[in-house]
Amino acid sequence: MTDAIIIGGGSGMGLALARTLLAEGMDVTIVGRSADRLTTARAQLERAGHGKIGTVVADMGREEDVAALFAQVERVDHVVVTAADATGVYGRSADITTATARSVVDTKLLGAWLVGKYAGGRVTGSITYTSGINAYRPNGSNTIMAAANGALASLAYGLAIELAPVRVNVVSPGWVDTALWDQLGMDKEAAFAELAERLPARRVGTPDDIAQAFSSVMHNGFITGTVLHVDGGHRIT
Ligand SMILES: NC(=O)c1ccc[n+]([C@@H]2O[C@H](COP(=O)([O-])OP(=O)(O)OC[C@H]3O[C@@H](n4cnc5c(N)ncnc54)[C@H](OP(=O)(O)O)[C@@H]3O)[C@@H](O)[C@H]2O)c1
Known part of the structure; x- marks a missing residue:
């Protein structure tokens, strides 16, 4: 049993969120592809709070991994997805391989949908996805990631209706x-x-x-079907 599953929690924003939630006394499971990264993250988190820390190796771009992840969970309050792999995505579309583009869509968009598909029925509180400023202020250098990020808003709106009263943001x-x-x-x-x-x-x-923003969205029972921009005002520049 765990209170929150963070897919991508082995580093960056997901790791910061794990630290925040553990300090709040929650039990947290972090998920990623690299067992070594999760082990290192776990060692850092052990100093963060009193909650229990779990780790699961899974690739959210692979359906069998997402299905297996949630098959071992009877009930979980919150799921947060921060996973993304930006290797090879920076550049003009003409220079990006189609395999890279597919991998971005498989992880960021289809993977997010798989989380909704397999976590639905097990999540009691909220699912929160992570998009990014490039969806709203494109710069011509990461178009496929921007497109996948932009589509996450529509996915969250749909799942917020479909999985209600679970909140999806x-x-x-x-x-x-x-x-x-x-x-x-x-x-x-x-x-x-x-x-x-x-x-x-x-x-x-x-x-x-960003961890503080995730925490607000997770804990505020009236936020659903929303995109929360935490960008220092980037979107309005
Ligand atoms: N940093 C920014 O400036 C920025 C700006 C806008 C949006 N974002 C978005 O914010 C989110 C978090 O980014 P971050 O900066 O915290 O990145 P990060 O430090 O690279 O963390 C991403 C984590 O996701 C995991 N991951 C990658 N692909 C995965 C997969 N297929 N399945 C499971 N886990 C996977 C990675 O671990 P493994 O490699 O071990 O799997 C890693 O721990 C991403 O969705 C990113 O697109 C970031």
Whole structure:
């Protein structure tokens, strides 16, 4: 038995959320593809709070993995999905392989739908997905990820009706300093400094900024069918 399952909880925003929920006294299960990453995350989390920590190795792009993940769960209060793999997605569409594009859609969009399919009936509180600012402020360099992120809003609206009274929402982060940026092959520090000057918040986000937003959405019983933008004002620049 666990209170929250975080798919993608081995690093970045998902790990920050795990730390937040454990500090609140919840039991948390983190899920990812790499057993080593989960073991490292677990060691970090053991200092975070009193709740129990579980780990499950699963690839949310694979139906059998998502089905098996939820088959071992009788009841869970909250599911949060932060998983994404941005390897090879940064660049113009002409330069992105179709295999990479399919993998993005398989994980981010179809994987999210699989979570709704297999978690429905077991989740009692909420499902929260993670999209991103590129869905709302495209920059011509990550179009397929932007499209998958944008589609998550429609998925959440549909599932919020279908799975009600389970609440289904999306948190849409702006640029956040996590390991995801290491996959993009760009000068992160320069890009962050340039963006921070333009953003109303005058800084990029931290994993804890987004963890706080997830926590609010999970715990507020009147938020459903909503996209919560946590982007330092990026969407209105
Ligand atoms: N960082 C940003 O600036 C930013 C901006 C907008 C939106 N976002 C979105 O925010 C979410 C969280 O990103 P983050 O920055 O926290 O990234 P991150 O640190 O790279 O974390 C992503 C996690 O997802 C796991 N994962 C990747 N593919 C998976 C799969 N197929 N099945 C299961 N787990 C998988 C990874 O672990 P394994 O590799 O071990 O599986 C990793 O622990 C993502 O959906 C991303 O698109 C990020």
